[in-house]
Amino acid sequence: MMKEQVLARIENRTATVGIIGLGYVGLPLAVEFARAGFTVIGFDVSQRVCDLLNSGASHIQDVPAAEVAAFVKSGHFRATTDANELKPADALSIAVPTPLGKTHDPDMSYVQAAAATVAHVAHPGLLVVLESTTYPGTTREVVMPLLTGAGYTVGTDIFIAFSPERVDPGNPVYNTRNTPKVVGGITPACTELATALYSSCIETIVPVSSTEVAELVKLLENTFRSVNIAMANEMAIVCDKLGVDVWEVIDAAATKPFGFMKFTPGPGIGGHCIPLDPHYLAWKMRTLNYRTRFIELAGEVNTAMPAFVVEKVSQALNSVRKPLNGSSVLILGVAYKRDIDDVRESPALDVIRLLEAQGAVVSFHDPYVASIRDDDGHGGDSHEPPRIRKSVELSPAALESYDVVVIVTDHRSVDYQEIVDHAAVVVDTRNATAATKKGKATVVSLSSSRTTSLA
Numbered sequence: 239m240m241k242e243q244v245l246a247r248i249e250n251r252t253a254t255v256g257i258i259g260l261g262y263v264g265l266p267l268a269v270e271f272a273r274a275g276f277t278v279i280g281f282d283v284s285q286r287v288c289d290l291l292n293s294g295a296s297h298i299q300d301v302p303a304a305e306v307a308a309f310v311k312s313g314h315f316r317a318t319t320d321a322n323e324l325k326p327a328d329a330l331s332i333a334v335p336t337p338l339g340k341t342h343d344p345d346m347s348y349v350q351a352a353a354a355t356v357a358h359v360a361h362p363g364l365l366v367v368l369e370s371t372t373y374p375g376t377t378r379e380v381v382m383p384l385l386t387g388a389g390y391t392v393g394t395d396i397f398i399a400f401s402p403e404r405v406d407p408g409n410p411v412y413n414t415r416n417t418p419k420v421v422g423g424i425t426p427a428c429t430e431l432a433t434a435l436y437s438s439c440i441e442t443i444v445p446v447s448s449t450e451v452a453e454l455v456k457l458l459e460n461t462f463r464s465v466n467i468a469m470a471n472e473m474a475i476v477c478d479k480l481g482v483d484v485w486e487v488i489d490a491a492a493t494k495p496f497g498f499m500k501f502t503p504g505p506g507i508g509g510h511c512i513p514l515d516p517h518y519l520a521w522k523m524r525t526l527n528y529r530t531r532f533i534e535l536a537g538e539v540n541t542a543m544p545a546f547v548v549e550k551v552s553q554a555l556n557s558v559r560k561p562l563n564g565s566s567v568l569i570l571g572v573a574y575k576r577d578i579d580d581v582r583e584s585p586a587l588d589v590i591r592l593l594e595a596q597g598a599v600v601s602f603h604d605p606y607v608a609s610i611r612d613d614d615g616h617g618g619d620s621h622e623p624p625r626i627r628k629s630v631e632l633s634p635a636a637l638e639s640y641d642v643v644v645i646v647t648d649h650r651s652v653d654y655q656e657i658v659d660h661a662a663v664v665v666d667t668r669n670a671t672a673a674t675k676k677g678k679a680t681v682v683s684l685s686s687s688r689t690t691s692l693a
């Protein structure tokens with residue numbers, strides 16, 4: 239009976255939807271539910287974020303301020319730091335961070351706090367959906383006990399599901415609405431209600447049989463990427479030892495119309511997904527005395543790439559009789575991937591640290607990143623105030639003043655012809671100079687010990 243009532247309120251849009259966590263996952267979701275006609279209450283612990291949203295502005299690149307303003311004005315959306323305002327919600331989606339500690343142990347404190355908030359505002363008929371990427375079993379072991387402990391029966395008067403977030407910030411094609419959404423409930427009734435809720439604003443829903451299946455889907459997706467990127471990185475090392483251009487090998491392999499998917503090597507992997515997500519699964523399996531060797535090996539290969547890049551820089555300087563120690567190095571691109579401004583877990587930060595540890599004098603230029611702090615992306619543990627570095631201007635004179643330029647992130651907006659025309663030595667970890675004509679620079683690729691000294 240309770241299920242039917244909730245279903246009806248979802249169908250006729252009289253349901254109130256709460257979103258806990260208004261970041262790059264929660265805010266787009268809140269806007270989609272508001273667009274579907276629901277009254278949406280967004281909860282965040284940041285008063286600054288709530289004030290900003292209620293003023294009709296947006297702190298998330300993919301959510302236009304005009305959309306936030308329209309839904310605030312129409313009364314379909316409001317943000318609050320007061321959890322009590324979530325009490326009228328018929329459905330609550332949790333989209334809070336699940337960071338990893340330094341030893342790759344999941345930090346569940348945000349999920350636990352959110353689940354406690356849900357328990358505080360729970361009422362018969364409430365639907366709760368966890369979206370935060372986490373280890374399999376979290377929904378059942380962390381969220382469910384807090385609610386059933388309060389006397390609710392899952393599938394009868396409380397409904398719980400997991401639905402992985404697939405938000406790719408800055409993706410011009412895929413957004414919250416048109417990316418298929420996997421949904422798995424503790425019981426079939428939970429899956430049914432969560433499917434009805436998300437069907438109101440997302441084009442394709444993929445119901446699965448349990449929360450564990452849904453939790454594992456996300457981890458498989460991102461472990462798949464980490465392992466395949468590591469394979470591409472190992473191929474770069476293989477090609478380097480054989481004096482072969484790895485990019486040529488991969489481009490030719492990618493002509494296979496079936497049974498192959500192109501991944502490219504690079505200076506390592508960054509971002510808040512790929513370097514972290516697979517370790518949730520590795521951690522869970524360690525508690526079951528099983529070593530997920532692909533995850534751990536991929537992690538080792540990927541995290542060794544910054545040191546490999548530094549070795550290539552040292553070789554490149556050596557080829558022009560310069561020691562790394564004391565040489566001036568320009569890092570070109572510090573964001574974790576091209577055409578974005580996010581430096582979280584960026585391998586560029588590791589490359590800079592490793593170069594400076596060998597005495598190099600390092601500057602950076604990134605058209606999307608104005609400055610970086612030494613503890614950026616890693617939550618530095620130094621007790622020194624973190625050093626702030628600003629992006630330097632690019633000019634022919636500036637390029638000529640460095641002993642080596644290292645292309646770490648291949649932003650499309652950079653003129654690589656200018657780089658090879660004016661730099662003395664270039665280490666290209668992304669094949670960004672592939673389309674350039676011969677210039678002054680000695681260009682060293684990530685993967686061939688041959689340097690193309692260009693006449």
Ligand code: SAJ
Nearest residue numbers: 403404405406467501502503504507508509511512574575
């Ligand atoms: N990278 C490589 N070689 C590759 C692909 C990526 O070195 O062939 C590096 C990137 O430079 C970056 C890191 O790996 O440093 C991660 O790159 P990514 O393309 O996986 O981008 P992310 O971290 O933004 O991943 C997100 C994920 N989205 C979600 O988790 C919802 C991922 O599942 C998406 O597949 C990815 O975006 C995407 O395709 O854009």
